Amino acid sequence: xxxxxxxxxxPFESFREKEAFxxxxxxIEAELSLKAVVAGxxxxxxxxxxxxSGGKIDADLLLSYLQKCTEKNILAVFTGNELGCSDSDFVFxxxxxxxxxxxxxxxxxxxxxxxxxKEALHEIGHCLGxxxxxxxxxxxxxxxxxxxxxxxAKLCSACKKFLAAKNI
Numbered sequence: 001x002x003x004x005x006x007x008x009x010x011p012f013e014s015f016r017e018k019e020a021f022x023x024x025x026x027x028i029e030a031e032l033s034l035k036a037v038v039a040g041x042x043x044x045x046x047x048x049x050x051x052x053s054g055g056k057i058d059a060d061l062l063l064s065y066l067q068k069c070t071e072k073n074i075l076a077v078f079t080g081n082e083l084g085c086s087d088s089d090f091v092f093x094x095x096x097x098x099x100x101x102x103x104x105x106x107x108x109x110x111x112x113x114x115x116x117x118k119e120a121l122h123e124i125g126h127c128l129g130x131x132x133x134x135x136x137x138x139x140x141x142x143x144x145x146x147x148x149x150x151x152x153a154k155l156c157s158a159c160k161k162f163l164a165a166k167n168i
Contacts, residue, residue: 006073007034007124011042014080017106020113027117027153028124031138033168034074045079052084059085059094059103066101074127075101076120082107092142093119095126102127108145115145118153128168130159 007028009021025036049062057079066075083091083105095102102123109115121138133139137156142148155163 005034007032007036008039008070008073008075009036009120010039010075010077012045012077012079012081013042014045015042015078015106016080017078017109017111017113017116020078020106020116023113023117024120027121031121031153031155032124032128032163034124045081050081052089054082056082056084056090057103057105059083059091062103063094063096063099063101066103067096067099070100073100074124076124076127077101077103078116078120079103079105080107081105092148093123095123097126097131098129099127114153115148118148118151121153121155125155125159128163129166130155130162133159135159 021038028034028036046065049057051058069075085091085094093104104119104123106116118138125139130139132141133156135156135158136152137159138151138153139159140151
């Protein structure tokens with residue numbers, strides 16, 4: 001691994017697909033050259049982030065909260081609850097571009113670990129500075145589960161080149 005940062009994978013109690021972590025780790029380490037580690041026991045979601053209708057987590061509030069929890073490593077949290085944000089009533093995940101944290105929801109994935117791994121790669125990619133990509137790439141925007149199924153669990157050459165220029 002050429003990058004000293006780690007991707008710390010933290011499950012919330014609502015995230016039931018713990019078996020997905022082996023696939024997530026494999027994809028993150030292969031595509032992003034980051035060491036991926038599971039943080040251990042799951043923790044409860046902060047009650048203050050459940051502010052959207054229908055009991056959804058406000059991803060913007062959660063990311064604001066998580067930014068205070070890490071400085072060097074990327075903190076990727078996983079929830080089984082639905083996410084929404086200021087731009088959309090429903091999202092599969094959220095991250096701050098060039099930030100230190102992201103969140104991935106398994107809601108609607110019906111236990112499909114490949115979908116969870118693709119979204120984890122996508123959101124951690126945002127943390128490393130990648131934006132949405134038009135190529136056949138994990139960084140392609142997904143507005144539906146079908147979109148996730150169609151994109152690969154790999155980065156395209158343009159995204160890899162961008163990361164290489166940043167020495168990642």
